[in-house]
Amino acid sequence: xxxxxxxxxxxxxxxxxxxxxxxxxxxxxxxxxxxxxxxxxxxxxxxxxxxxxxxxxxxxxxxxxxxxxxxxxxxxxxxxxxxxxxxxxxxxxxxxxxxxxxxxxxx
Amino acid sequence: xxxxxxxxxxxxxxxxxxxxxxxxxxxxxxxxxxxxxxxxxxxxxxxxxxxxxxxxxxxxxxxxxxxxxxxxxxxxxxxxxxxxxxxxxxxxxxxxxxxxxxxxxxxxxxxxxxxxxxxxxxxxxxxxxxxxxxxxxxxxxxxxxxxxxxxxxxxxxxxxxxxxxxxxxxxxxxxxxxxxxxxxxxxxxxxxxxxxxxxxxxxxxxxxxxxxxxxxxxxxxxxxxxxxxxxxxxxxxxxxxxxxxxxxxxxxxxxxxxxxxxxxxxxxxxxxxxxxxxxxxxxxxxxxxxxxxxxxxxxxxxxxxxxxxxxxxxxxxxxxxxxxxxxxxxxxxxxxxxxxxxxxxxxxxxxxxxxxxxxxxx
Ligand code: FES
Numbered sequence: 001x002x003x004x005x006x007x008x009x010x011x012x013x014x015x016x017x018x019x020x021x022x023x024x025x026x027x028x029x030x031x032x033x034x035x036x037x038x039x040x041x042x043x044x045x046x047x048x049x050x051x052x053x054x055x056x057x058x059x060x061x062x063x064x065x066x067x068x069x070x071x072x073x074x075x076x077x078x079x080x081x082x083x084x085x086x087x088x089x090x091x092x093x094x095x096x097x098x099x100x101x102x103x104x105x106x107x
Numbered sequence: 108x109x110x111x112x113x114x115x116x117x118x119x120x121x122x123x124x125x126x127x128x129x130x131x132x133x134x135x136x137x138x139x140x141x142x143x144x145x146x147x148x149x150x151x152x153x154x155x156x157x158x159x160x161x162x163x164x165x166x167x168x169x170x171x172x173x174x175x176x177x178x179x180x181x182x183x184x185x186x187x188x189x190x191x192x193x194x195x196x197x198x199x200x201x202x203x204x205x206x207x208x209x210x211x212x213x214x215x216x217x218x219x220x221x222x223x224x225x226x227x228x229x230x231x232x233x234x235x236x237x238x239x240x241x242x243x244x245x246x247x248x249x250x251x252x253x254x255x256x257x258x259x260x261x262x263x264x265x266x267x268x269x270x271x272x273x274x275x276x277x278x279x280x281x282x283x284x285x286x287x288x289x290x291x292x293x294x295x296x297x298x299x300x301x302x303x304x305x306x307x308x309x310x311x312x313x314x315x316x317x318x319x320x321x322x323x324x325x326x327x328x329x330x331x332x333x334x335x336x337x338x339x340x341x342x343x344x345x346x347x348x349x350x351x352x353x354x355x356x357x358x359x360x361x362x363x364x365x366x367x368x369x370x371x372x373x374x375x376x377x378x379x380x381x382x383x384x385x386x387x388x389x390x391x392x393x394x395x396x397x398x399x400x401x402x403x404x405x406x407x408x409x410x411x412x413x414x415x416x417x418x419x420x421x422x423x424x425x426x427x428x429x430x431x432x433x434x435x436x437x438x439x440x441x442x443x444x445x446x447x448x449x450x451x452x453x454x455x456x457x458x459x460x461x462x463x464x465x466x467x468x469x
Contacts, residue, residue, distance in 0.1 A: 003251040007276045008152040009168070013251050029251070036250030044235040044323045044341075055322040057235025061242035063140055064223045064352075067233065081242075084142055 002029065002040045017087040034080035034091060035061065035068045046070050046080065047094030056094070069094045110136040110184070112413055113200055113213035115191050115355055118146020119399065120391025120406030121219035122174035127410025128217075129181030131419045136211060137183060138202055140190035145171030146221055147241065148399075150248035153269040156295070157398035157439050168248075170399070194358055198386075215386050215413045218355050219406055222370065222392035225347035227261060230317035232345070236324025240346040244270045253277050255342025259327045260284045261315050262346025263291040268298040270344065275305055282338045283308045285315060285329055294443075310336075318343060351393050359387050362461035368450040369395030377458045378429065379412040380405055388413055395451060400439040404432050 005011055015030035021043055028037030035058045038046065045055045046068055059067040063082040071092040072078040080091070112128045114121045117139035129135045143149060151167020162170070192201040192208050199212035224239040226232065236255065240262065246254040258279050260271050263286040271281050284302065286292065289311055293299055302309070313331040318324045320341075327338040349370065356363070356374040362383040363372045373395050374382050381388050390406035397405075408429055415425035440448035 001253040001278075003247065003253060003277050006248070006251060008166075009248065009251075032250045032252065036246050036252045039246060039254060040250075040252040046235070049233075054233060055235050056233065057238075057323065058242060058246075059226075059233070059238050060224060061238065061245040062223065065226075081245075082141060 019089040116219040123406035124410035129183040135183040138189040157400040219391040220352040222349035227347040237343040240344040257340040258342040267346035380409040
């Protein structure tokens, strides 16, 4: 849920935008990070851990723990708690590691 | 890019240091990895306690605004969304703009990277729905998002109680505050009374054993005496205290020593807030976990020392300013916790006898 009228800070959410999570459109506001916008829309699971396939989501919201990594507009491993939403952003859960080195290197 | 002073971290200490340097005519560049100034202060809607005497009582975000506004007339260049990446061979600092890394060469560097929250592990603590108490506050006060419907709070510091009240104000039901020891760790009676007035249940001698849920938290199992109590909640806020953020100091190869009260291994510094690397100064929680007052005052001291070393402030004046600022730190810290001030003094004395030095030479 978005906080439209904050008890101390008042109204701060202007500029609605649409982001896509797994292809589904969600409403967000420019004043929010991607992670926060997802939580406002009831999405808490942002991805799965590499080895044990356990759910991961926002933990520190400070860019420290890397638990909120997701793929954003095709870019792997974006810390979604630190990046603000933009209209039409495409967000995909983080499922495993990106192919950093590439198959061609024999990895 | 070239500058007189580079400040890494735009929280309260960094802003205070920037004012000292900028207002005396030095060129300042300030970088921060986040998208706004003020650090954690910007989302604190609670009153800040223990401010230096020249400040009237105010809320955290108001103090952030004041510190930001006082920079307006001075040559301070601010680069947000610009994390520190590393060090070039020639000593310049590598900074990322999100696409490229570029060097900033500065005559002096002030590191004010602040503190990070600690996690408290319990079974399945990595499940979505478990977050730090600060993260919950960030969602409410920075992003304007309700983090959950029903919350359990693990830990009972003054900060945890502040956030419990703030969560409740935006409609989150607080199922309980879980504290391992026999009494609340919060010291502020006003805050404790607020919790009682809000009828938030407190469970002492208790700890979270495990959380359960399918991909996200649905239940919280709390051990109390011989019994395990089940809470139905979708949010667990963990209040594990804070530790200084020190990566930048490792990279700059500063020496470290250990001070329990100040947050563990912290970079060493002298009474000028200068590290073992001559051109590197520090302030704020990076110089040891403390109260808002000391965070500001150490930032100011670092700024003054840099001004002195770059010749825009006379040594006599710098010395007397530092003396009076340290007196204020002493008043603030010893009022709350005698050991904190004593450990800070020990830490400064240890400057000449580093415990951990040249540890990262590769
Ligand atoms: S939640 Fe920790 S880095 Fe984003």
